[in-house]
Amino acid sequence: MKLRELVDGIGELLAESSGDLKISQITHDSRKVQHGSMFVAIEGRHRDGHNYVGCATQLGAVCILTNQPEKVPFSIPICRVDDPRKAMALMARRLYDHPDQKIKIIGVTGTNGKTTTTYLTSSLLRRLGTCGRIGTLSYFNGHSEERATRTTPESSEFYRCLGEMVSNRCAYAAVEISSHGLMFDRVLGLELQYGIFTNLSRDHLDFHGNMESYFQAKHRQFSLLRRGGTAILNWDDPYAKRIVVPEGRHTIRFGQSEEADLRFEIGELGIKGASFRVNFKGDTHDFRIPLMGEHNVYNFTAALAVALCEGRKLSEIAQETGDIRAVPGRLELIDVGQTFGVAIDFAHTPDALQSVLRACAETNPKRMITVFGAGGDRDHSKRPEMGAIAGRYSDIVILTTDNPRTEDPEVIMDMVHKGIKRPLGPGFIRQTDRRQAIHAAIHMAEEGDLILIAGKGHETTQEIHGRHYPFSDWEVALGFIQQRIRAKPLREDRVDRDRTRPPATSPRNPASESATPGKGASDD
Numbered sequence: 001m002k003l004r005e006l007v008d009g010i011g012e013l014l015a016e017s018s019g020d021l022k023i024s025q026i027t028h029d030s031r032k033v034q035h036g037s038m039f040v041a042i043e044g045r046h047r048d049g050h051n052y053v054g055c056a057t058q059l060g061a062v063c064i065l066t067n068q069p070e071k072v073p074f075s076i077p078i079c080r081v082d083d084p085r086k087a088m089a090l091m092a093r094r095l096y097d098h099p100d101q102k103i104k105i106i107g108v109t110g111t112n113g114k115t116t117t118t119y120l121t122s123s124l125l126r127r128l129g130t131c132g133r134i135g136t137l138s139y140f141n142g143h144s145e146e147r148a149t150r151t152t153p154e155s156s157e158f159y160r161c162l163g164e165m166v167s168n169r170c171a172y173a174a175v176e177i178s179s180h181g182l183m184f185d186r187v188l189g190l191e192l193q194y195g196i197f198t199n200l201s202r203d204h205l206d207f208h209g210n211m212e213s214y215f216q217a218k219h220r221q222f223s224l225l226r227r228g229g230t231a232i233l234n235w236d237d238p239y240a241k242r243i244v245v246p247e248g249r250h251t252i253r254f255g256q257s258e259e260a261d262l263r264f265e266i267g268e269l270g271i272k273g274a275s276f277r278v279n280f281k282g283d284t285h286d287f288r289i290p291l292m293g294e295h296n297v298y299n300f301t302a303a304l305a306v307a308l309c310e311g312r313k314l315s316e317i318a319q320e321t322g323d324i325r326a327v328p329g330r331l332e333l334i335d336v337g338q339t340f341g342v343a344i345d346f347a348h349t350p351d352a353l354q355s356v357l358r359a360c361a362e363t364n365p366k367r368m369i370t371v372f373g374a375g376g377d378r379d380h381s382k383r384p385e386m387g388a389i390a391g392r393y394s395d396i397v398i399l400t401t402d403n404p405r406t407e408d409p410e411v412i413m414d415m416v417h418k419g420i421k422r423p424l425g426p427g428f429i430r431q432t433d434r435r436q437a438i439h440a441a442i443h444m445a446e447e448g449d450l451i452l453i454a455g456k457g458h459e460t461t462q463e464i465h466g467r468h469y470p471f472s473d474w475e476v477a478l479g480f481i482q483q484r485i486r487a488k489p490l491r492e493d494r495v496d497r498d499r500t501r502p503p504a505t506s507p508r509n510p511a512s513e514s515a516t517p518g519k520g521a522s523d524d
């Protein structure tokens with residue numbers, strides 16, 4: 001696209017003569033610059049993008065988008081704007097030819113359940129057309145999957161990915177919209193056909209300060225709904241009632257509340273999944289999904305709302321839920337025939353941990369063993385709460401390290417420890433090394449016990465001081481279970497190989513055989 005067309009009405013070209021330049025790509029990251037790129041220089045919290053203008057130019061950038069042209073000492077065409085992130089979003093949307101006008105976008109916001117809901121939505125829509133996805137696990141453009149950098153990437157990547165979905169003839173895109181994404185204008189300009197609100201609970205207060213600001217950030221998603229679009233709200237969450245849906249948009253309230261338009265009633269919850277009855281506009285059907293926990297019934301119902309709006313029938317969807325698969329790292333069971341259960345889950349907020357521990361309790365384990373920690377450089381206030389919840393629902397708590405990032409793991413663990421409210425001993429172990437913590441859980445487990453390894457889910461690395469060390473809870477746990485099986489063979493009839501995923505399926509860095517921090521570290 002010509003530079004002049006891209007900039008028109010959004011910014012000011014400092015040398016009008018450069019208007020005919022062709023721009024092929026737009027990026028905020030000098031490392032991703034290609035020949036023909038517009039480089040957006042952003043002054044961030046840690047680094048100043050202007051320091052990378054030289055590098056961007058060498059890599060082929062042909063124009064710089066900035067609010068501080070005086071910081072660009074090179075003779076390169078400059079576009080001046082007031083806010084580079086906002087301008088980048090509007091220009092990226094233009095460069096990729098307004099992809100949100102060509103496919104229906106389903107935005108999902110909320111503290112927990114976004115990733116699961118986007119997967120379920122794309123699964124329920126697949127008979128109507130391909131559904132792309134943007135979120136924590138990966139970006140799927142309808143043809144190939146790329147490793148995710150953020151849950152909601154910067155607008156340059158976000159719109160590029162939507163553009164690829166259009167080229168790959170996707171009919172839909174299910175996208176996770178994080179509160180950071182909304183605050184940093186990563187999805188500015190986007191028009192949503194559907195806006196889902198899953199729930200709101202404590203998280204990210206390091207960034208938002210308090211729950212009210214956090215809610216207001218999430219609330220922004222609903223201003224993106226296009227006329228005729230639909231807000232899909234979890235009516236059992238008190239925050240949903242405060243969401244103001246703009247005029248000319250529809251609303252579907254889902255949940256167990258009498259007031260819900262799409263109402264469900266839980267039947268049975270257990271290790272094999274959930275059964276429940278759904279009522280929508282007088283039509284009632286029984287559902288059974290192979291996902292554990294009431295929280296997954298909420299996620300499923302949100303996805304169901306989209307499918308129903310798109311014309312699918314409750315009766316036909318009820319017939320096809322058997323092939324739904326667990327999302328990687330979300331209550332994924334490892335079952336290679338051992339006599340105790342092992343579940344891997346991404347719970348890293350108090351509410352998620354409580355939901356997942358409740359789901360585990362519904363399977364009536366002999367003893368509940370929980371291995372978990374809290375991430376560094378993230379909301380401190382959630383740490384003791386997570387400790388309290390783990391203590392409340394577990395017979396044995398093994399407190400360990402998550403991604404400490406730049407923090408001291410012992411300090412993080414001290415904060416979680418405060419909430420656990422039980423003495424160190426057989427019911428409460430502190431083990432800083434996550435690998436050793438998982439080892440301890442697997443070697444103490446007895447027949448009928450259930451081990452939950454929470455916090456890292458699908459992640460295949462552990463982040464320590466800016467370096468990512470290969471580490472996969474799945475692989476580490478599987479290795480120790482197999483070690484135990486070799487030591488004492490288990491009953492053949494319990495082997496369920498279908499529930500054992502092949503190693504390192506994650507789109508992120510595959511973890512190496514050895515999951516020991518210190519080996520094979522990579523820079524961020």
Ligand SMILES: CC(=O)N[C@H]1[C@@H](OP(=O)(O)OP(=O)(O)OC[C@H]2O[C@@H](n3ccc(=O)[nH]c3=O)[C@H](O)[C@@H]2O)O[C@H](CO)[C@@H](O)[C@@H]1O[C@H](C)C(=O)N[C@@H](C)C(=O)N[C@H](CCC(=O)O)C(=O)O
Binds near residue numbers: 045047149179
């Ligand atoms: C708080 C936050 O979200 N910060 C994000 C923000 O950082 P920042 O504005 O401070 O940027 P910076 O790191 O100082 O860099 C400034 C500029 O220099 C550029 N740069 C930097 C280095 C270089 O070599 N070349 C270069 O061009 C950067 O691309 C950037 O444009 O912009 C950066 C560039 O896009 C992001 O990498 C960074 O994410 C940080 C690392 C992060 O951890 N974010 C998390 C909290 C996040 O966004 N999470 C949400 C929610 C997760 C969820 O709950 O699901 C998400 O959507 O992922």
Ligand SMILES: Nc1ncnc2c1ncn2[C@@H]1O[C@H](COP(=O)(O)OP(=O)(O)OP(=O)(O)O)[C@@H](O)[C@H]1O
Binds near residue numbers: 110113115198347
């Ligand atoms: N509807 C829900 N309510 C409460 N907890 C949930 C719900 N759905 C999932 N969880 C819990 O939250 C964890 C993360 O789920 P998921 O990845 O779907 O959420 P997310 O909102 O995408 O999270 P993130 O913000 O980290 O990307 C799960 O592993 C589970 O423990």
Ligand SMILES: N[C@H](CCC[C@H](N)C(=O)O)C(=O)O
Binds near residue numbers: 376
């Ligand atoms: N999307 C989440 C991921 C947290 C994962 C958890 N393992 C941790 O490190 O806290 C975040 O950025 O807060």
Ligand SMILES: [Mg+2]
Binds near residue numbers: 115136176
């Ligand atoms: Mg997610």
